[in-house]
Amino acid sequence: MAKPSKLKARLPRGLTDRGPAEIAATRHMVEAIRVVFERYGFEPVETPAIEYTDALGKFLPDQDRPNEGVFSFQDDDEQWLSLRYDLTAPLARYVAENFQNLALPYRSYRYGYVYRNEKPGPGRFRQFMQFDADTVGAPTMAADAEMCMLAADTMEALGIPRGSYVVKVNNRKVLDGVMNVIGVLVEKQLTVLRAVDKLDRLGIDAVRQLLGPGRKDDSGDFTQGAGLDPLQIEYLSTVIQHQPNLVVGKSTEVDTWNKNLEENESAKSGFAEMREIEASILAAGYSDRVRIDPTVIRGLEYYTGPVFEVELLLETKDEKGRPVRFGSVGGGGRYDGLVSRFMGQPVPATGFSIGVSRLQAALTMLGKLGEKREPGPVVVTVFDRDRIADYQRMVSALRAADIRAELYLGNPKNNLGGQLKYADKRGAPCAIIQGGDEKARNEVTIKDLMLGAALAGIEDRAEYLKKQAEAQFAVKEDALVEEVRKLLARHKDV
Template structure:
């Protein structure tokens, strides 16, 4: 092809490539999550990326694109299909389709990519990974409490210390009850939810502007408000103020079960006054009291708190909702110190499976945002995402790669290394045989670029002597950086001898182990 006709390598907006370090670290993270979910008795299940569009339903929050935020297309039968936008809607279809064969309550977990046809931006992608756990068929809020406990235990299993995270719980029925009691109509409610969602970022005065006519930010941009009256705004702000007090009590008295229970009960009673005349609101507070008692009895107070500012965006939630928030400070791209924020969330969705069944099917669950959580684990320097957790790499060079008769010998070396085991019988290393056509210097650069710990070298003279050279690339790099001023010292010469050791070919594995032991 002529140069103008060649394809341009380019990545679609909103999608990202991931390198080997990120992939390996993510796999380790997923392994810890799987183990945590499995200990709670959850079994894995996998659903396809593509579902019938009507099976997924239209439950996403408001979108800035006309096609409701999903990628859709028609098959040859003119049926509309869509890429899944989360893992919950496909689970609802799976449970309904296999309802009679599944044990109920049905505990399952699944991980995979989901897709949103949204406008991409910083930290906002069109493809991202989620990891979900759900209990289907349990109507008791004990299932919601158990999901919250699972979320807390999973954070700690991943290396996030107690106190660096909190699981916040609310109930959609409570907020619906407050809005019913305040006479807020259906058109205004979406604006109210948007305003409440900003309560962890703005003061109550600023949230009040979003509930009323609107708010102008520092840049002069104006955000239209929900249009509530002054009395309606005061009721929502009172709801948020009580919620803040509840959350603060949960954090402050998590170690004191009696004190926490007493103060939380008083705050919930105060919240109950806001929903007088709204039956749903009273039910929601009853459920929050039950959850509070359950987490208190299990010793999770302080790790799990009641916080009525939690709303969640998806429209299929019908009861308790929860978020996992990381509370430790991080520095953003602008150099500002901020809190990391939410990395997981979920809630009860009692109507989702029932769309396919003649009987109601209660369900609850939560979803971890894998990419966001991965960034958080890097921020706290969790060993799970440490590149050093990977098995060390050894590169076998092919000094005589122009002579095919010598390649079987190099292949024998790399096969021996791949069979190497530690005392526990686990693989000791990764081994790579250089398969290119370049010379020795290029091969060593290749080993450096791959991050190899050492390189195995055998040229014609070593082959004749029945030996191999094992070059310590880490030590070699340190010596090169040391400079000329130390090259004649006895210590430097001793380290040079250590950086390149010669061993009999039949002791290759032992020689490599000797080098690897320096960096254990």
């Protein structure tokens, strides 16, 4: 007699189920972010979670299959569709499609889930929420500077105090110029950028190894390096640890590089852009929150100039006390080529996204987000099993008065104790009881569960029961709604 094999209930990795407390926290975060974004003049626009893969620019080079890392499938026309991996690429598609109807510069915001098929980790999910703002059609650096200020204001609106986060700014053109000037081969530039990006995580020694022959990590795994020569490594590590234009020569070769860097079009333009952003930041009074950081790389695909990243400076630890690295909780930059892919004309654009899910995970771990959930409904207990209709009437009266309420729907044979236990687990503010005694006097008993919960520490059971009895009171049947309303008001600020 083989039993039917039971299906294993399991959640795919990198995805999470979310309970009432987490949903409430997200709602509060989203609302706080929305207020700031609207204050900056952005208007809401939403696009769907699915786009044509080519609109996202996500085909593998020289293949007609989508890139790994993005969830893709074919529809019945055999056209490739993908789940969006950020909110920027779909916005570019939207702008291109509605270009003639939009007032430029077009400033909009949106939030929603995005999807990445990557290895998950702490604060890294395969479905996660982003909150994004973009200014399309504005070439000026003022638009980029504003993104940095928006990022800072948003962090503070989320309750992260000044000094506990930093907005870092860099410009892709600078490192491009540096690499060209010191003669990094084109095919090695990607490796170099990846190495530079790891400075804050692995430290300068590891980065130098990655720029040179390679590095072996703690588990013994070896990562191939970029194979630069010692002088190139020296120059790069100086650049990424200081301001690029502060490099001091140690040899004629470095002197030549410095001179060339000053004349390099890309680097020159990058420095000029950073100075413009700096000026805006200073004028607006944000220089204590926004900082130039020559190691910010921000992915590799569509950014063309300024890039920004928001980092939490608070140290996070997991439940076992081990430090956890969350990486950036937001980022963005200028993507002057993204919209023009769809159009015959250049369309400059810049944007910024908050990683809501990652930030929430970090704040939860820091204990900055309450685990506390919203209060549950008032629970009307079933005392006399044959009077369920009466109890239902009370529930309806409470609901009609806009009070969350429910009838005890469990096994009605459960005695009062069991029903109160249920109400307690639901987080009910109070329970309504009407047994024969109350009924005879046209009364109902309201038991204040929040008050009673405070008594849980009492050791002596008799004493405990006595105190519990004091946390309840009888009212006339027709005063039920009014009395419950008063009780809820009493607990409102607790």
